[in-house]
Amino acid sequence: MAASGHVTTSPDPARALELLSHSPIFGGAAPAALRPLAALGRFRTLRRGDVLFRSGDILETLFLVSSGSVRVYRVVRGGTRELTLHVEGPRQLVAGASVFGGDDPAPAHAVALQTPTEVLCLPAASVREQVFGTPALAAAVIAALARRQAELLARLEELVFSELGERLAVYLLDHAAAPHALPPNSDLAALLGTVPELVSRKLGEFYRLGLIELERRQVRVLDRAELERLAGRRGR
Amino acid sequence: MAASGHVTTSPDPARALELLSHSPIFGGAAPAALRPLAALGRFRTLRRGDVLFRSGDILETLFLVSSGSVRVYRVVRGGTRELTLHVEGPRQLVAGASVFGGDDPAPAHAVALQTPTEVLCLPAASVREQVFGTPALAAAVIAALARRQAELLARLEELVFSELGERLAVYLLDHAAAPHALPPNSDLAALLGTVPELVSRKLGEFYRLGLIELERRQVRVLDRAELERLAGRRGR
DNA sequence: GGCGGGCCTTGACCCAGGTCATGGTGTTCG
């Protein structure tokens, strides 16, 4: 179901163990507890746009990002809009809630955002067994899920109650510390919960106000203080 | 921190065990595992408006609703708006994510919605110890958190992408199967993510369309089919 | 070189939802 087509896949217990033991979730566990998991892991290499899983899939695999990044998103409004829930980078878990939370189908899609993106695939059943039987691991997983939930809550609350300008300012502050190539407006729109046209307008507005420099999709923050004022206020 | 003032509080291990073993979260555990918890529990009786905890509190207590209901909500927009995240009835957990997810401060307020509301208070440390040490319990708690997260996601997504009319229709279908006394418009507004004025208007509109009967805050659904059409469409 | 497609930008327009202010209708309590 989740696995599709012809992709590079390979075991590598040593690297898997390395990755597991440096991840925030499994990092706290004794290597002895992780070794059996590492032995079962398979690395998989993806290119931008490659699908990890789709909404509705029954997931029998837990993913841990090794390099690159994975976008987790939902399709809403009868397919007319996408909402990016989070973007996971190295050492982060994808599909944690679904794998641990019973056999409910995945509530979101996941695709690779960069080429290449490498993920470690772990069989769900074994992970569950290992995790539930190891109190320290169980605690870590629960803590991670709880934290994820808090983040999600903050993000969506921001979506509901803040204005687009605020959200865009937050994004720019978070991602454009260094001069930076902006993702396509359609990606930004999915992230900010709006449509490409409005992203374009707001960016233009910020530019006109002298808050950012914008040249061929390269942005640089010029007036950090003012952006922070715009972002700040409510929320964070 | 969480406990405030002069409230009725009392142990009752037999009832506590009864409640624990019938709750969705702890129900799967062997009574032997629950007995120590039950012995530590204290029942507390609240009246409408009584505070269980506030956003920012460090929670050292897990709550299980015994009777009545508890509203969990966030205050946003610099205090000008409230957003009800969920309303928990009997056998449901309150503050699960905070208690299990490390020592982060609570992200929301919780108050009793009815008079009387009775909750079972369990010391967080003992619960954690018990849960993490019992694989079946750990699995159940994780599953419950994951499910909660999915619900939250669906709720907030609905808030972002659906119109007020849809949300109100959903509410009416869910809560007004039998003729039913509507909560104050301000409560509804917090639940639906809007302001009382708009609730008033929409209710009036539904009434004028002959979808509901509305007499002194008593509602009855007249045209279920049409309401379902309004609610349906996108989302659920 | 020129044609076509993807993406960005911009203008015109529309509308749901929010704000503010006013007046009505209980209900409670001195």
Added chain:
DNA sequence: CGAACACCATGACCTGGGTCAAGGCCCGCC
């Protein structure tokens, strides 16, 4: 009984955000 209070209803108005359509720029490809 009547004043005070809380909640509800409704009108006027404003505005952020969404939609649609037209046009421009860039790039790859035939």
